[in-house]
Amino acid sequence: MTEFLSKSFYDTYLACRERDWGEALAAASGADVEQALRRVHLSFSDFLALLSPAAEAHLESMAQKARALTLRYFGRTIQLYAPIYVSDYCENSCLYCSFSSRNRRKRKKLSLEEIDREAAFIAGTGLQHILLLTGESKKESPVGYLRDCVNVLRRHFSSVAIEVYPLSEEDYAGLVAEGVDGLTLYQETYDESLYRVLHPAGPKRNFRYRLEAPERGAAARMRQVNIGALLGLADWRREILMVGLHARYLQDRFPEVEIGASVPRLRPFAGAFQGSCEVGDRNIVQAILALRLFLPRLGIALSTREDSCFRDSLIPLGITRMSAGSCTSVGGYTVPDEAEDAFAQFEIADSRSIPEMMARLREKGYDPVLKDWIFGL
Numbered sequence: 001m002t003e004f005l006s007k008s009f010y011d012t013y014l015a016c017r018e019r020d021w022g023e024a025l026a027a028a029s030g031a032d033v034e035q036a037l038r039r040v041h042l043s044f045s046d047f048l049a050l051l052s053p054a055a056e057a058h059l060e061s062m063a064q065k066a067r068a069l070t071l072r073y074f075g076r077t078i079q080l081y082a083p084i085y086v087s088d089y090c091e092n093s094c095l096y097c098s099f100s101s102r103n104r105r106k107r108k109k110l111s112l113e114e115i116d117r118e119a120a121f122i123a124g125t126g127l128q129h130i131l132l133l134t135g136e137s138k139k140e141s142p143v144g145y146l147r148d149c150v151n152v153l154r155r156h157f158s159s160v161a162i163e164v165y166p167l168s169e170e171d172y173a174g175l176v177a178e179g180v181d182g183l184t185l186y187q188e189t190y191d192e193s194l195y196r197v198l199h200p201a202g203p204k205r206n207f208r209y210r211l212e213a214p215e216r217g218a219a220a221r222m223r224q225v226n227i228g229a230l231l232g233l234a235d236w237r238r239e240i241l242m243v244g245l246h247a248r249y250l251q252d253r254f255p256e257v258e259i260g261a262s263v264p265r266l267r268p269f270a271g272a273f274q275g276s277c278e279v280g281d282r283n284i285v286q287a288i289l290a291l292r293l294f295l296p297r298l299g300i301a302l303s304t305r306e307d308s309c310f311r312d313s314l315i316p317l318g319i320t321r322m323s324a325g326s327c328t329s330v331g332g333y334t335v336p337d338e339a340e341d342a343f344a345q346f347e348i349a350d351s352r353s354i355p356e357m358m359a360r361l362r363e364k365g366y367d368p369v370l371k372d373w374i375f376g377l
């Protein structure tokens with residue numbers, strides 16, 4: 001693995017990009033998978049074997065080991081969080097997203113009073129972890145606005161994470177000083193050529209600036225950094241390979257930071273784009289199991305993009321965080337009618353409320369965690 005350590009993850013990425021991962025994945029055998037399953041510390045080659053088509057015949061053995069590892073490192077706990085969308089203005093035109101600037105819809109940005117109202121509503125459910133999201137517009141949602149939002153949210157929540165446009169290390173540090181403790185930033189796809197096609201305009205076209213943002217956030221002393229790829233845009237095996245490599249890089253370079261990953265799948269949205277790569281339920285299962293076996297301490301988050309039945313089945317396999325009671329439109333918690341009139345970033349498949357989600361977790365023998373962090377204590 002040390003061969004991959006370098007100045008920035010982009011250097012690692014460049015070194016890896018030249019390799020033919022498709023061929024390596026196809027060449028992995030059942031014996032390679034069995035060898036990976038016997039190891040305590042997995043190499044990158046082991047991880048590759050677990051993501052290969054050959055590993056599909058070993059999902060049950062992988063699940064048993066993943067379950068045991070998750071229990072050892074995280075116990076029977078699942079942290080719950082909710083997203084709060086405060087602005088859907090966006091300068092980018094990602095082909096797979098409703099918020100694309102090409103989508104000529106009325107935009108909305110919440111005032112601090114409206115954010116306070118939304119926050120009070122969410123906090124009323126008992127939830128104490130909030131994820132602040134905006135469309136990516138530095139003009140409409142400048143860092144000063146983000147700072148003001150954080151100050152409002154801190155009145156209601158013990159943990160505030162952000163999922164906004166990539167920032168400089170200095171700006172991340174400023175937000176950490178205001179009370180932000182977590183950063184989520186998905187690369188969308190680790191295929192740089194495809195990335196250019198999917199992001200035809202706007203600042204998001206800068207692949208490298210986005211790729212290096214998680215390490216800038218970690219260097220700025222974020223407590224938790226979460227990465228991921230949007231599955232369905234490119235071959236999922238290669239994407240998860242890169243997610244695992246990126247997460248390992250971050251864990252090695254920032255051992256004090258809790259590194260997490262997500263496996264979001266493309267969902268229906270207000271646009272015509274269809275992903276070119278099918279990702280089935282078994283593929284998602286394999287991706288989660290491989291990540292857990294390769295990186296036992298990795299947090300793995302699962303959003304409401306997946307339906308309730310599937311989400312429940314994934315809980316014992318390695319999941320550590322789940323969103324619940326989510327709304328993906330601006331102001332949608334307190335003004336749902338208006339939210340319908342506006343538009344959501346993507347369709348939600350699991351609409352269970354927080355109490356329903358908590359009850360289900362308890363039925364499955366898990367402890368829902370609403371609060372495990374208090375800023376500044």
Ligand code: SF4
Nearest residue numbers: 090092094097099100
């Ligand atoms: S994915 Fe993000 S950056 Fe792209 S259009 Fe949607 S909100 Fe904007």
